[in-house]
Amino acid sequence: MTRLNDQVQELLQEYADLISITGGDAFRARSYEKAARAVGGHPEDVARLDAKGLQQIPGVGKSTAEKIAEYLATGRMSALEALRAKIPPGVREMMAVPSVGPKRALALYRDLDIASVDQLAEAVRADRLSEVAGFGERSGEKILHGIELMRQSGGRTLLDAATEQAEQIVRAISAVPGCTRCAYAGSLRRMRETVGDIDVLATAEDSEPLMTALTELPYVAEVIVRGPTKTSVRTAKGLQVDLRVVPEEDWGAALVYFTGSKAHNIKLRTMAVRAGLKLSEYGLFDAESGEKVVSATEDEVYAALGLPWIAPPLREDRGEVEAALRGELPDLVAESDLRGDLHTHTDLTDGLATLEDMIDTAAARGYSYYAVTDHAPDLVMQRMTDEKMLAQREQLRGLADRHKRMRLLHGTELNIGPDGGVDWPAEFLAGFDVCVASVHSHFGADRAAQTRRLIRACENPHVHVIGHLTTRRIGRRGPIDVDLDAVFEAAARTGTAIEINSSPQRLDLRDEDVQRAKRYGVKFSIDSDAHATGHLAYPRYGIGTAQRAWLTTEDVINTWTWQRLKKFLRKDALR
Ligand code: DGT
Ligand code: CA
Ligand code: CA
Ligand code: ZN
Secondary structure, three states: OOHHHHHHHHHHHHHHHHHHHOOOOHHHHHHHHHHHHHHHHOOOOHHHOOHHHHHOOOOOOHHHHHHHHHHHHHOOOHHHHHHHHHOOHHHHHHHOOOOOHHHHHHHHHHHHOOOOHHHHHHHHHOOOHHHOOOOOOOHHHHHHHHHHHHHHOOOOEEHHHHHHHHHHHHHHHHOOOOOOEEEEOHHHHOOOOEEOOEEEEEEOOOOHHHHHHHHOOOOEEEEEEEOOOEEEEEEOOOOEEEEEEEOHHHHHHHHHHHHOOHHHHHHHHHHHHHOOEEEEOOEEEEOOOOOEEOOOOHHHHHHHOOOOOOOHHHOOOOOHHHHHHOOOOOOOOOHHHOOEEOOEOOOOOOOOOOHHHHHHHHHHOOOOEEEEEEEOOOOHHHOOOHHHHHHHHHHHHHOOOOOOOOEEEEEEEEEOOOOOOOOOOHHHHOOOOEEEEEOOOOOOOOHHHHHHHHHHHHHOOOOOEEOOOOOOEOOOEOOOOOOHHHHHHHHHHHOOEEEEEOOOOOOEOOHHHHHHHHHOOOOEEEEOOEOOHHHHHOHHHHHHHHHHOOOOHHHEHHHOOHHHHHHHHOHHHHO
16 A cells, blocks of 8 residues: 555645635645545555656646655655644644534634634533534534544554554564564554554564664654663654564564453463463463473464464454364455455546556456446435446446456445435346445434334345445444344345445444344455545455454355355345
């Protein structure tokens, strides 16, 4: 993934926000916003482009290109820093509250002198918001909810940002002379949906050069503690990184310990005691003599406890140790098992890339089938029509031989209406190879209505997959209120798959609910919901959720051969 593109996207987006918040030209703000999205979705790494090359990106003009080039050369964007200096940090934090945004943050600051999130919460409770234009009756409630969500996520970092940062650091530390092993551990290795901090583990005889290298990384903003066994730093984005360096012979024990989870560790420690051993962050020891037992690999540690190796996503003390003892650990689905993607978008709706570019990128992933599922007409802002959809189908059929080994499927992402109906009548739906159906509206409907709505969508013979079932956005929007068990029952009964949406902002359905759905016999589709070519790599995160839910290839329809998937997609023929 092109991490630098994402960084530049964020900076340009912030620049656009700051232009509008400081009362700048709305047109300029919009054009930077457009450039931000274009850079984020650009398939080529911006680091490899010069000023001319940058201007080839649609929406990137001369002055944007100059700003990007400056950032690439110096790590700074001076125009952005100048604008930042004009805004109190508290106001910038307010902009990040879901349902506030830059314009309203500015209005609150200008009209009510509110300059922090705390002051904002206070003003809502004192009912002062009605004095400002643009704040309706329920605004206060929504803002408090947004602040709540922001605080609940408690500064945790999304999986993609954390993974990219951790990989960058592991590469840098591995390259230090004397470093013999290096990997990340902690919740990130367990593929939790968000991480509190990044735990990096390394082996070396002398830890000194490794610790120094960490503190000197260009994106490290602050050194929290520095010691011979552990050094903690904070990155420019506020993410904490702990680096621990251990002797090579302790690698296995240390990796088990720092991968966690705490609950899994506690379970292992009890087993160690029974085996006459002691397992701690300092290694594996004989309990009686206190002598160190060499534990160079995780395999050796688990074997000493009478266990097979347990995959990190399972290490949550949710029955994995018991299953391991019975020899019943699941054969977990892996990213390499995926044979296709069943939920993707193009620039016909809100995607950034053309049909051809998406298809070419998918083919390079080695898929044997690939579905294009642009939005259906009820999502009005996407301006879909029957004609456009049919024209896309023609275009897609015309590309059938472009990649000999990848079958192209024409699909759509339908909108599940408030009563459970979808965009098109049965005859039109029958023309698609695959239909994903998702909730994109009426998030606030009550539990009974939401449940009925989703069950009805499952019962539609043309709906194959329910997309991002709960519609949550991690740290920004909570899940809809729905009786999941009733929906799982309906999905299993009707042969409707439930999506594991791999977008790191969604990861919907979440791991524990997936595990519960599996008990009903529900099948899953691990999809990217890609809106740009780079997003086609997202399934690595959805796979993390699937592994944490104990799924095997048997549970995941897009690991199946086309022959088998084809039968599953003929759900109406089943009844
Ligand atoms: P996070 O960072 O909040 O997303 O979650 P983790 O699991 O990465 O937790 P972290 O960074 O505090 O610690 C990394 C691992 O170290 C953790 O998964 C297990 C181990 N560990 C930390 N503190 C304790 C403890 O008090 N007891 C035990 N048994 N293990 C611990
Ligand atoms: Ca951690
Ligand atoms: Ca930690
Ligand atoms: Zn979608």
